[in-house]
Every structure is written in C-alpha cells, then in structure tokens.
Amino acid sequence: MKTLQASIFGAAALAIAFTAQAQDYRGQAISMMKRDFHAQGIARMDRLDEDALQQICNLSHNNPPKGIAETLQHDQLATVQYPADGKFLGDWKAGEKIAQDGRGMTWSDKAGQANGGSCYNCHQIGSDTTSFGDIGNSLLHFGKTRGYSADVQKYVYGKIYNAKAYSLCSKMPRFGHSGTLTEQQIKDLVALLLDPNSPVNK
C-alpha cells in the first residue's frame, strides 16, 4: 500500500511539473488520439490508456527521478509470476523459433494464436543469422559469459517476463506481464540463452 501511495504521489507530482506549461500539448495529443483512433481486430481502444508505469515514463521523457524509478521497479518485480515447479530452463530449440517469430498482438493477429517474442528484431542472439536488430544489446554467448547459475536463470526469466522490473523505462516489452508469452515460452527462451548446448553459447 505504501509503495502504491508513493507511486501515485510521484505520478501526481510529475504530472503537475510537466503540465505546468502554457499549452498542454500532451493532453491535447491524448484527446486527439482517443477521438481519431478506432478498435481494430484484437487491438481495442483501451490500448491508448497509459498504465502507471507508462505514464511516469511519458511524463519524465523516460528518465524518472531515481527514487520513483526504484519504487516502481519494485512494484513491477512483484508482478513476475515465477514457474510453480521452480524450473526455468525449457527447450532451446523451441526458444529459437519463438525468438525468430515476430507475430503477435497487432490488429492483424488473431486472438488465441501463439505469439512470438520478436527477439531478433532488436537483439543479436544466435550466430547463424545476419538478420538481427540492434535496439537491444547482443545476447550472443550470454550464458558463456555470465554463467549458468540458478540466479542467472531466475534473472533472465524475470527480465523477459517484465523488463521494467530491472530498468523502469526500458524499451523492451513486458512479455509475461502483457500476456504475450506463456510460462513455457519464456522457459524456452531462457534455455536459448542459458542452456550450455544452445548455439548461443557455442
């Protein structure tokens, strides 16, 4: 409750600080989008509503005051649902497919269809493709350089589930939190990075 209060207070203080301009362009932009957009397929209009985290990142230009960032990261970490069986490593081969797959959550995607992780859009991961983006860091040799311990496995699971738990305004989507990837899919991705037999670590 205390952290929630702190978050709300933080958001309010930021809102006041940033909307004290002569013109509330942000407010006008939001109203305009809500008027001009329409639901299409699975993409409903409520997607235009910011959650508390998005609002803080928007208001602070992705650079929130440290105290607020730490509190909210803590809140985000509390949303991570770790596997009940305590196992983090799935099948790296399935993980590679998920990492390659860029489908999911757009209005042209069907409800109920398995989503991909779009990982290669932003990260170098395996070594056998030149088709990878660089918005995120390279994950090549991830386990080889960081070790394969249970702690690292848990960290990677949490990072994929909710990247904002570790860096509040990270560009990376919250794949578990948003319901994009299932527990098994995240385990498979953890294996892609942390199975010693995965090509990522060769």
Add this chain to the structure above:
Amino acid sequence: MSSIKLRAVVALSGLALVCAAQAAQKEASAPRKAAAHAKKDTAAKDPVAADFEKFHEIMEEASPAELFEAKGEEMWKTKRGPKNVSLEKCDLGLGPGVVKGAYVKMPRYFADAGQMMDAERRIVYCMVTLQGFKEADLAKKPFSKGSYLPDPVALVTYVAGQSRGMKIAVPQKLAQERDAYNIGREIFNYRAGPWDFSCASCHGEDGKRIRTQNLPNLSTNEGANRAFQGWPGYRMTGGLMHSLQWRMNDCFRQQRFPAPGYASETIADLLTYLGVNANGNLYKGPGIKR
C-alpha cells in the same frame, strides 16, 4: 501524350528490362549458404542487404512511381464524382489550381476547413467539397491492395510529383501550425499499448536497426528527411503504391496500437512533426521503398 505519360512509358519498359536483368543476376549470384559464412558483425556487410541496395538503385532509375503520377494526373483533370467536376479548382495551399510546389509545403493550416491538412487529407477534402464524394466512402478502403489502387493514392502521387526537386518547406507561421507540430511531437513520444511502444521506440535514436532494416531517427533533420523521401512510394514488397497515410497506419499496427483514422488530424499533426523536422532538404519526388 503529356511528358509525364511519356516518361512513365519509358520507365515501364525500363522496369521490365531491370526485372529480367535482376532475375538473371539472382541465379548467377552466390547461394545464401555461402553468404551466411561470410563475416557478419554488422548488417551493412550482409550480402542480402547489399544485393537489395543495388536492386534499389536500379529500380529508382526505372521509377515505377511515375506510372502512378500519370494515373493521378489524368484523374485530377477528369470531371468526376456526383458533381462531375475536375479537381483543377482544388486549393492545395498556394491558391486554387496550383499544384506545383504544393506537396513540400504541407501539412499546413487551411482556414476554409479550419484544419491542419497533409496532402492526402486535403485531396480528400477537395474530393468531398468539390466533387461530392462521401468522406466515409473514401475512408472505407484507403490503401492499395492487389490490383486495387485508391483514388486519393494516385492523386497524392501526382501532386507529390509536382514538387520534385523542390525544397521541403512545411510552414510554421501560424499558431495552429506550431501547435500541430507540438502535438505531433507528443504523439510521436507517447508510449502505451501492450508493448509500451511509441513511435520513438524505433525512430528516436540514430543508427538503429530492426532486423536488417535501418531506422531513421525522425527527431533529427537528416532522419526526418530520409523518411520524407520516397513517399508516396512504390513498395517492392507486394509491388504496391503507398502514401504516408499507409506508412503511419502500418507503423501504428506494429506499435500494437488500435487503428488511426484515415486522413485524420492525428496523422496530419504527426506528418507536421515529420515534415518540419525535414525542412530545408530537396524533395526527390515519389520513389521506391522496400
């Protein structure tokens, strides 16, 4: 035959030659497997991307966009719609009937409509007010698909072609135009949706890529210019002519947002942000896109 049509025919025959040459070249090129073994620390060295760049250059010379300019020009000058008039009295901001140089000075504020309008939004406005078309009908299927080419896409390609070689000069004289820029910037930076994306997630930093696709930083003059160029554009993926209305729509799709209204104020303001950021560069005319 107008000069534009003649050029278009020349371009078409050129394109056929290019395609044949390209097919031959593709067969002769090294297989993918060998390419994959090449050094690959950056995508710039990716032979597939290099191949594409080369293809892009050849295609650019052939300029398939000119075919669509010719179609649009004919459509512009033909009496059409319930009122059976041409668009030759349409005011694109430089006075009724003035097409030359209008595209590089839009979006702008139009007092008659009381709205900010980008080129396509203005064309739709003229089709409605002058020719009697229904706005809702034009918004029903606004994007090219298969052999279907929406009228406003052909028209905006013609209008854009009439600004070829001219300096991008999107106006900021009026308060409404400055407000549109500022609202556009807010929309550009607004993160929401299931993946927490804004336009800036992909287009807010220099030198980034999605897969092998280079992403222009639209908050800079150089990046905005790169995005402004080539639209309306003949897209090699699917072989369709698309305008900036389509580009904005598909970006929002990938942003995991709901759909923006076609020719809406939101898009006009976003394009104001883009256009003003691109100001001062020479517009090369309708082009070609991946």
